[in-house]
Structure formats: structure tokens, C-alpha cells
Amino acid sequence: MLTFHSDATGRRRARTELDEGRLVAPYECPERVELVLDRVRQTGLGDIREPETFGLSPVLAVHDRGYVDFIAACWDDWRAAGHAGEAIPSIWPARTMRGDVVPEHIDGRLGYYALAAETSICEGTFEAAMASKDIALSAVSHTLAGGEPAFGLCRPPGHHAASDQFGGYCFFNNAAIAAQHALARGARRVAILDVDFHHGNGTQQIFYARDDVLFASLHGDPRTCFPYFLGHADETGRGRGEGFNRNYPLPPGTAFDTWSRALDDALARIREAGCDLLLVSLGVDAFEHDPISAFKLTSDDFTELGRRLAGLGLPTTFLLEGGYAVEEIGLNAVNVLTGFEA
Ligand code: Q9C
Numbered sequence: 001m002l003t004f005h006s007d008a009t010g011r012r013r014a015r016t017e018l019d020e021g022r023l024v025a026p027y028e029c030p031e032r033v034e035l036v037l038d039r040v041r042q043t044g045l046g047d048i049r050e051p052e053t054f055g056l057s058p059v060l061a062v063h064d065r066g067y068v069d070f071i072a073a074c075w076d077d078w079r080a081a082g083h084a085g086e087a088i089p090s091i092w093p094a095r096t097m098r099g100d101v102v103p104e105h106i107d108g109r110l111g112y113y114a115l116a117a118e119t120s121i122c123e124g125t126f127e128a129a130m131a132s133k134d135i136a137l138s139a140v141s142h143t144l145a146g147g148e149p150a151f152g153l154c155r156p157p158g159h160h161a162a163s164d165q166f167g168g169y170c171f172f173n174n175a176a177i178a179a180q181h182a183l184a185r186g187a188r189r190v191a192i193l194d195v196d197f198h199h200g201n202g203t204q205q206i207f208y209a210r211d212d213v214l215f216a217s218l219h220g221d222p223r224t225c226f227p228y229f230l231g232h233a234d235e236t237g238r239g240r241g242e243g244f245n246r247n248y249p250l251p252p253g254t255a256f257d258t259w260s261r262a263l264d265d266a267l268a269r270i271r272e273a274g275c276d277l278l279l280v281s282l283g284v285d286a287f288e289h290d291p292i293s294a295f296k297l298t299s300d301d302f303t304e305l306g307r308r309l310a311g312l313g314l315p316t317t318f319l320l321e322g323g324y325a326v327e328e329i330g331l332n333a334v335n336v337l338t339g340f341e342a
């Protein structure tokens with residue numbers, strides 16, 4: 001299958017992540033993409049293509065204008081304020097305050113548009129996020145055009161990005177943007193299956209009241225895992241979206257036997273819903289040696305995941321999300337793709 005990749009994803013090279021009370025080198029680093037690319041080449045998965053550019057309109061179909069403008073200007077505004085480090089929020093419209101007035105000062109705007117504090121905004125972040133969504137759009141366009149599977153080597157990831165919030169290393173929701181684009185191009189119902197260790201809170205929020213996108217996610221139980229405030233099993237959708245959101249929160253330590261039972265249930269739901277396209281939010285941080293996650297999938301389990309996805313028989317686009325065991329990220333991600341093609 002084709003891989004879509006751009007060097008422009010490397011324009012985000014943040015130096016700081018707030019982790020356990022310290023500023024550390026970010027887990028979500030440009031080397032992740034380079035190593036997956038190496039593995040794609042090694043395995044002979046298929047050709048590697050540059051994305052086309054789609055501009056901002058497919059982003060604005062999913063994200064608020066004010067949010068997109070904020071992401072575009074944040075780094076310059078932060079620098080203009082004279083701040084020394086990377087942009088890190090420190091105040092939010094928390095429960096006891098007002099959330100309906102967007103502040104003017106960059107420090108206030110940053111908190112308004114953030115859902116977490118680990119993700120610093122630095123030079124090149126907007127450009128990398130633009131490249132990442134273009135990769136997702138190019139990959140899904142390839143699948144839509146000929147029914148062939150495609151792999152979007154997206155970075156930064158997307159699934160934590162909500163309609164007007166960044167966080168969890170995500171800025172633009174690549175899978176949501178791709179799904180919306182597919183609907184605009186004639187797809188009737190799109191399934192987004194999110195196998196990243198963390199709940200895809202942003203994707204869920206964007207489509208929660210809709211029945212044209214089925215969102216299913218397997219993830220660490222939010223009682224103990226990031227993003228903590230969404231991803232419970234009783235979140236099943238709202239209004240006409242009722243029944244089109246499926247969460248499978250699983251306890252830390254979950255291995256493939258339990259995980260794959262949840263997977264099979266999610267695949268059955270996707271089958272029942274009569275979807276004409278499958279988007280896979282392909283995080284590989286469910287891996288047993290991931291440094292910030294708690295599941296126990298092995299590298300071979302990722303191959304079996306790919307096989308089971310192929311069993312759906314749907315046109316499928318894979319979009320990279322998380323995965324922080326950098327040494328094994330290429331093996332694990334490409335195992336899903338080779339398992340799918342086997
Ligand atoms: N001590 C994705 O996988 N919390 N995002 C990190 C580290 C944030 C993960 C805590 C995890 C975000 C796309």
C-alpha cells in the first residue's frame with residue numbers, strides 16, 4: 001500500500017513537555033516518523049508519496065475558525081509577549097469560572113484553547129500540523145479514488161484535538177478532517193476505529209451528536225489514564241448520534257486476549273452500522289514497552305490486529321496517532337499494515 005509522508009512534519013521540534021512536574025524532551029518527537037519511514041522502506045510496503053495541499057477549508061469543516069486562527073498565530077503572539085520558553089498554558093476556564101469570553105492576552109487565549117498542559121507550542125507547530133492533515137487528506141483521497149488502502153504517516157497526531165482545543169500532542173484532528181472530507185466526497189457513513197492506547201476524546205467530541213460517523217475506541221480506562229475526563233463506556237452518543245459512539249475502556253495491564261475481544265466487538269458494531277469507509281486511528285502505544293502507556297500488546301499482536309481489520313473488507317485508510325517506544329515504532333506500525341495485506 002502507498003505511504004503518504006512529508007518532511008514538513010519535522011518542522012515541529014518542541015524542546016519541552018511538562019511531565020511529572022518537570023520539563024522533559026517530548027515523547028512525541030520527529031524521529032518517530034523517520035523510523036516508521038525506515039521500516040516502510042525495509043519491508044517494501046509500497047511507494048512513498050508526498051501529500052497534496054488542501055488548504056484550510058477541510059480544517060474549518062471540523063475546527064472552529066477562532067481556534068484555527070489561534071493555532072496559526074500562537075507562536076508569534078507568545079514571542080511578541082516576550083516569553084522566554086515554549087508556549088505552555090497555565091490557566092483555564094475551569095468549572096468555577098466563565099468559559100464564554102475568549103481572552104485577548106496570549107496567556108489567556110492559550111488556556112482557552114488548551115485541554116492539557118503537556119503539549120508546548122513552538123516554532124513550526126502550525127506548519128507541521130498543516131502537513132499532518134494534508135497527509136491524512138491525501139491518504140484518504142487515495143483510498144476513496146480507487147478503493148486501495150493507504151497509510152498516512154501523520155505527525156503531529158490528531159485524536160485528542162477537539163473542535164476548539166489542542167492537547168495530548170495533537171492540534172488538528174487528522175482522522176476527523178479525513179472523515180469529514182470523505183463524507184463531502186460522497187461517503188455515506190465512515191467508521192473511525194481508534195486503537196491508540198489513549199481515548200480519542202477529540203474525535204468523539206467532534207462527531208458525538210452525528211450518525212454519519214461511527215467512532216469506536218479501545219483505550220486505557222479514563223479512571224486511571226489520560227485524558228481522564230472522557231472515554232467511559234456510558235458515552236454512547238447524543239441525539240441522532242445515539243449508538244454511534246462506542247468506548248471500550250480497559251484496565252492497565254490489558255493484553256491481547258482481552259483487548260482483541262473488545263476489538264472484535266467494535267468490528268461487529270462497524271459491520272452492523274453499514275459503513276463504506278474505515279479510518280484507523282493507528283496509535284501503537286498499546287505496545288507492552290511503551291514508556292507512557294499501560295497495555296501489553298506485543299509486536300506480533302499488531303500483525304494480528306491488521307489481519308482482523310482486513311476481515312471487515314472495507315476500503316481502509318490508516319493514520320498514525322501515538323506510539324512512544326521509538327525503537328519499535330516502525331516494527332509495530334508496519335506490522336499492522338503488513339498484517340492487513342497478508
Ligand atoms: N507522563 C497520543 O498518544 N500524557 N497522545 C503524557 C506522560 C499525555 C498521548 C503523560 C499523553 C498524550 C496521541
Ligand code: ZN
Binds near residue numbers: 198285321322323
Ligand atoms: Zn496515545
